Amino acid sequence: MSLDEADIAALFVTLKLAGLTTLILLLLGTPLAWWLARSKWRYKFLLEALIALPLVLPPTVLGFYLLITLGPNGPLGNLSQALGGPSLAFTFTGLVIGSVFYSMPFVIQPLQNAFAAIGSRPLEVAATLRASPLDRFFTIAVPLARSGFLTATVLGFAHTIGEFGVVLMIGGNIPGKTQVLSIAIYDHVEALEYGQAHLLSGGLLLLSFLMLILVYAVNRRFSLVRQ
């Protein structure tokens, strides 16, 4: 028994989706998390609640609204079509957009916490040592928040791999394009192909566990060094 072609395609789609989503979230989420950690804006909590929403919202709800937004009659779907592209629903691009929302808290919250834990002192020290604000961010804040970056990366990646409801709503189930592992497993179970379902499930279980072991082991080492 081995993986068939569709399973391998689903694996690649899944890894590509998780990788791309994590990258986008790190790029957009880092400045946002930094701002959230440092800002004293009194209505900041509204934004924090919004970012945490995917933690509690049923994925189908998120998926439903994304479908409306990305579909041919939705604002983003319209925009994409106006620019000569397809409607975003049922495309890989749509899937990436959906995943970015879906995994957002898993990347932003660890980053925000890590930035907040640094406090303002090391940055003030760096300022008195001639470092400009951007310089301070890259040479002090980022290295000191490295455990936060590791956690954010792994959680963002792993959580995107585990995505099901949102993908089902907006990605459809197009083999080789938008079919991801979690949905492939569902299909196998539906078709009573328990062997292949086992293989994929076991693989995902192992992968997720290994990634979390990595996070906890490395973070433990960081905190020992820091003490």
Add this chain to the structure above:
Amino acid sequence: MTIQARFELHKKDFSLNVDLHIPARGVTALFGPSGCGKTTLLRAIAGLEHCPQGFLQIDGMCWQKETLFVPPHQRPLGYVFQETSLFPHLNVRQNLEYGLKRVPVAERRVPLDKAIELLGIAPLLARKPHKLSGGERQRVAIARALAVSPRLMLMDEPLAALDLARKQEIFPYLESLHRELDIPVIYVSHSPDEVARLADHLVLMEAGGVSASGPIADMLTRLDLPLAQGGDAETLIEATVSEHDEAYKLTYLDFPGGRFTVAYKDLPVRTKVRLRIIARDVSITLEHQSNTSILNIFPATVDKIAPAGSAQVTVRLLAGNVPILSRITRKSAALLDLTPGKAVYAQAKSVALLA
């Protein structure tokens, strides 16, 4: 050669309102109780605290006025924080180089090797901060601040977090800084001992304002200030090593009011030193005592007398125009009939040589 600072800052439970002129040379101590605004003033000078209506000029360089606010990273200053401030992800050498690398080569006046040598941290360079003792960390932090060749050094109670032994370990380094580098220092402290050992100029702070400011020796002996009224009132005297007595193992030190005799100290003749005399250790006689074990006796005149509590008075004496404080009982003052202008003798039971 002055530092002019004018800041006003109002927070919920604290306000700062200072207008300060201090010399841009030597060590100026900001002295006062906790919460009086010493640290806030220091932060405002560094630009870490933004006082919108402030004015700050250091030796001709303007760092802040109505239309100008130089951000902290563009001010050529060094800052030593109260608690450990080393970057935990960098080793000692990388910490030292962090600031140095960001200073244009043409502006580097303190070579890194010199800073390392002055603070005695050469053996620590490869270590990470968490492998250092508290005293070592603070020495590295001082060297790191020096390595940016600051035009002004700001130190916020750099010894406060250390125990007595660690303090004693760092003091000699601070004193050598003072002697070897011509960098003005503003030093925040609430320890009279640190101030006596390090400061040339003293700024007394109280409730967010400056209550008095002046040369340290004058400030300590001003009877209208709390320093001379407290139980640890003291006098600082600048003296010069004049000769050594090998037979008795003594060192003689001259000052305008006479000659001090202290236990032998291995210092070259003509070295300038600072002596400290606790007011309680100074007694007053009307005649020169010859049958006494006390060696340090100087003719003086009574300048002023102020009460210190209900039973004691502080007497300000002038020995060759150098003020010396004496703390005696009110009864003694009455028996001796001390009045301003009266000629007396000051006897110092013990004299501490500070540097």
